[in-house]
Amino acid sequence: MDAVISVRGLRMSYGRNEVLRGVDLEVRRGETVALLGPNGAGKTTTVEILEGFRLPSAGEVEVLGVDPARGDDAWRARLGVVLQNWRDHPRWRVGELLGHVAAHYPAPWNTGELLDALGLSGKATAKVGRLSGGQRRRLxxxxxxxxxxDLLFLDEPTTGFDPEARREFHDLVRGLDTTILLTTHDLAEAERLADRIAVLVEGRVAVSGTPAELAAAVRAPSRVRWQDGCELTDDPSRLAWELHQRYGGPVPDLEIRRPTLEESYLSLIDRSAA
Ligand SMILES: Nc1ncnc2c1ncn2[C@@H]1O[C@H](COP(=O)(O)OP(=O)(O)OP(=O)(O)O)[C@@H](O)[C@H]1O
Structure with a gap:
């Protein structure tokens, strides 16, 4: 199997605060995997360990076949990290900044071609500080x-975006031809971008799979409402059948509402936190 990221029993504590309590995660070549979880779940901590910026307390971690704690420059050159914003470089010109960063890699993109590919044609001589928000994100x-x-990390990439900028960014990411680990607390974003989603709750991967597998695995109860009552149940057709027996025929004002994936996800987080 072609594992780009392989994590087993990853643990991390900050002092007495145990943030990761045995995370298992695998990302295969060419996949986009979303690490989804509420604020404080430990997403950024996990990614920082994978990038080699933070040492874990325990566990086995391999990224591109190497323990990140021992990653050398050649290993680092195979990773890409999309930072929130290059706010510190407003006076650099786009082409200069990109060329400067490209010079650190053995086989970088031609900067002009890359700007074209990312919809920034004609912006090579523009100052970074003069770009629009969307153009900055492309940069x-x-x-x-x-x-x-060979592996790209996107840590909460669309925080603070308006819906239009988010859609554009999602289109851009879907067009990239590399393995991606994305962290987000937004289920819709994970569903839109990821082949697989791993839900991180309370320091563990509570459930993982394709969006469809996730929907099946975490389904919250359905709500069955009728003229004289309302019940939450995991087996709505059985309840409907029982009501049919009770009424001796059609159930008055029967309404069955299955949960959305969003509701199921929120219920999973609430259950785990309880
Ligand atoms: N450098 C640090 N020192 C001490 N505690 C930290 C440090 N970094 C993070 N934490 C704590 O670890 C926990 C997990 O934080 P982390 O940033 O990994 O979560 P997250 O899932 O990325 O959250 P968010 O979605 O809010 O960014 C939080 O309780 C946070 O306060």
Whole structure:
């Protein structure tokens, strides 16, 4: 199997605060996997360990076949990281900044071609500080992929975006041809971008799979409402049948509402936190 990321029993504590309590995660070549979880679940901590920026307390971690704690420059050059924003470089010109970063990699993109590919044609001589928000985000992606990474990390990439910018960013990410680990607390974003989703709750992967598998695995109860009552049940057709028997015929004002994936996800988080 072609595992790009392989994590077994990953644990991490900050002092007495045990943030990761045995995370298992695998990402295969070419996949986009979303690590989904509420605020404080430990997503950023996990990604920082995978990037080699933080040492775990325990567990086995391999990224591109290497323990990140021992990753050398050649290993690092195979990773791409999309940072939130290059706010510190407003006076650099786009092409200069991209060329400067590209120079650190053995086989980078041609910067002009990359700008074209990411919809920034004609912006090479523009100052970073003069780009629109959406253009800045494209540049962030360009900086993350300029070294042709084998693995790209996107940590909460659309926080603070308006819906239009989010849609554009999602289109951009879907067009990238690399393995991606994305962290997000937004289920809709995970569903839109990821082949597989791993839900991180309370320091563990509570459930993982394709969006469809997730929907089946975490289904919250359905709500059955009728003229004289309302019940939550995991087996709505059985309840409907029992009501049919009770009424000796059609159930007055019968209404069955199955949960959305969003509701199921929120119920999973609530159950785990309880
Ligand atoms: N450097 C640190 N020192 C101490 N505690 C930390 C540190 N970084 C994170 N934490 C704590 O670890 C927990 C997990 O944080 P982390 O940032 O990994 O979660 P997250 O899932 O990325 O959250 P968010 O979605 O809010 O970014 C939180 O309780 C946080 O306060």
């Amino acid at each position: 962030d992606v360009a900086l993350g992929v300029v070294g042709r990474p």
